[in-house]
Amino acid sequence: MKKQSHSFELRIFESLTELSDEDAALLVQAQKAREDAYAPYSAFKVGAAVLLANRKVVIGNNQENASYPSGLCAERVAVFHAGAQYPGVAILKIAIVAGPLKNSISKPAAPCGNCRQSIFEYERKQNQNIELLLMGTNGEVYKCPSIKDLLPLAFGSDFLE
Numbered sequence: 522m523k524k525q526s527h528s529f530e531l532r533i534f535e536s537l538t539e540l541s542d543e544d545a546a547l548l549v550q551a552q553k554a555r556e557d558a559y560a561p562y563s564a565f566k567v568g569a570a571v572l573l574a575n576r577k578v579v580i581g582n583n584q585e586n587a588s589y590p591s592g593l594c595a596e597r598v599a600v601f602h603a604g605a606q607y608p609g610v611a612i613l614k615i616a617i618v619a620g621p622l623k624n625s626i627s628k629p630a631a632p633c634g635n636c637r638q639s640i641f642e643y644e645r646k647q648n649q650n651i652e653l654l655l656m657g658t659n660g661e662v663y664k665c666p667s668i669k670d671l672l673p674l675a676f677g678s679d680f681l682e
Contacts, residue, residue, distance in 0.1 A: 529670030534662040540654075544664070547572055547616040548656055550580055555618045558582035558595065567595035567619040567630075571603045574611040579603040595619075596636035600643055611647045615640065620658035627660025631671055640668040641675045 537545045547570050555568025560583055567583045581599030585592040593601075596617060603612055619630040632640065632653075644651050650667040665671060 527673040529673075530666055531670070532664040534664065536660065537656075537662065540662060540664075543572070544614070544616070544654055544662075547578065547614060548618060548654055548662065550578055551616040551618040551654075551656070554580035554582045554595065554599075555620075559584045559592075560622070561585060562587070562589070564622040565619070566622060567617065569595040569599040569618075570616045571599045571612055572614040572616075573603060573607055574613055575607065577607060577610075579606065594633060594636050596632050597639050600639055604643065611649050612643055612651050614652040614654060616654040616656070618656045618658065625659050626657040629655035629657050629661060629663045631655060631663075632668075634672075637668055637672040638676065641672055641677070644668055645677055 534540055537548060550570035551568040554570060555566045558566035558568060560566045562585050569581045571579045579599055579602050581595045581602055583592065583595045584598060596615065599615065600612065617632065620626045640651055644667065653665040653668065655663040669675060
């Protein structure tokens with residue numbers, strides 16, 4: 522039997538003020554995107570802002586549907602929109618702000634499995650890490666250098682060869 526351990530780097534910041542101007546601005550754009558999320562069923566709104574290598578920012582928010590699971594998460598809306606509008610332009614970072622409508626939370630929520638897989642696909646396609654910035658509705662910010670850290674045993678195209 523072989524034993525293998527997986528660990529990753531997660532930097533935790535107490536607030537936006539501890540971040541670089543670029544990171545803080547990207548999270549603010551994710552906060553604004555969250556405001557327009559369509560979440561009448563879960564009452565949990567998520568906003569995402571993607572920073573591209575050409576310095577453009579593409580936003581997304583969760584879009585729910587009564588015919589579950591026809592909706593989409595904010596992360597996939599933003600990443601797919603970036604891929605459609607700016608094909609071939611690398612994604613540098615994705616900022617995600619998530620929380621319930623009725624109260625605020627200071628602990629960040631990580632992307633769901635489907636979103637992790639989708640972000641992983643773009644990392645692999647561009648052969649470059651995508652940095653993640655995660656925040657609740659206020660409070661701490663988690664910074665992670667790659668989606669591979671949150672999805673260490675990812676399913677990639679190499680399985681399909």
